[in-house]
Amino acid sequence: MEVVIRKAEDTDRETFLYFVQGLSKFNRSNHPEEVTYDDYETVLNAITKKAAETFDERDHRVHILLAFLNGQAVGYALGRVFDQDGTADNGTGKMGLFDELFVLNEARGHGIGKKLIDSLIDWFKNEEIHRIKLHAYSWNNNAKKLYERLGFKEYAVS
Numbered sequence: 695m696e697v698v699i700r701k702a703e704d705t706d707r708e709t710f711l712y713f714v715q716g717l718s719k720f721n722r723s724n725h726p727e728e729v730t731y732d733d734y735e736t737v738l739n740a741i742t743k744k745a746a747e748t749f750d751e752r753d754h755r756v757h758i759l760l761a762f763l764n765g766q767a768v769g770y771a772l773g774r775v776f777d778q779d780g781t782a783d784n785g786t787g788k789m790g791l792f793d794e795l796f797v798l799n800e801a802r803g804h805g806i807g808k809k810l811i812d813s814l815i816d817w818f819k820n821e822e823i824h825r826i827k828l829h830a831y832s833w834n835n836n837a838k839k840l841y842e843r844l845g846f847k848e849y850a851v852s
């Protein structure tokens with residue numbers, strides 16, 4: 695089993711958009727019924743459009759990684775560097791945002807998610823980032839457990 699993690703290149707655009715949609719569909723299928731009243735096709739189009747802009751306009755503050763298992767693309771992670779404004783009483787200044795993480799269902803449980811996170815953390819360290827934030831839905835126990843094992847701690851409830 696060979697796992698390769700590498701930075702996304704221009705030719706990976708369609709793969710990236712496919713995985714972004716995969717993450718959205720996963721989330722949608724887990725949200726409670728009462729919040730899924732809208733037209734999901736419209737939502738998915740908006741998400742895809744925004745993701746395409748993120749990909750096309752990515753610069754030194756955006757890092758997109760793809761994971762390959764035996765040569766097949768199976769997942770991605772997206773990290774950003776941002777400036778937390780001066781009113782943030784839980785830490786201001788340059789910060790890392792761990793924005794998106796997704797591994798295809800059939801490739802889960804082989805450590806690929808952890809490898810994607812480790813690679814993003816290395817990138818943040820190179821950017822001299824000392825704090826990383828991320829968001830996880832309350833129902834996403836798999837992701838929460840993974841993040842907590844890697845040292846992330848819950849600090850907010852929405």
Ligand SMILES: CC(C)(COP(=O)(O)OP(=O)(O)OC[C@H]1O[C@@H](n2cnc3c(N)ncnc32)[C@H](O)[C@@H]1OP(=O)(O)O)[C@@H](O)C(=O)NCCC(=O)NCCS
Pocket residue numbers: 717720794795796797798799801802803804805806807808809829830831834836837840
């Ligand atoms: C969260 C996610 C990226 C983890 O990816 P992964 O490649 O399975 O991650 P890893 O293999 O490094 O570790 C996952 C851990 O969860 C367990 N796990 C999670 N989902 C699993 C699955 N479908 N099958 C087997 N194990 C799973 C593993 O046992 C492992 O725990 P362990 O280290 O104690 O054995 C993946 O489950 C996923 O894409 N989920 C849907 C999207 C999502 O939740 N994204 C995060 C948004 S905040």
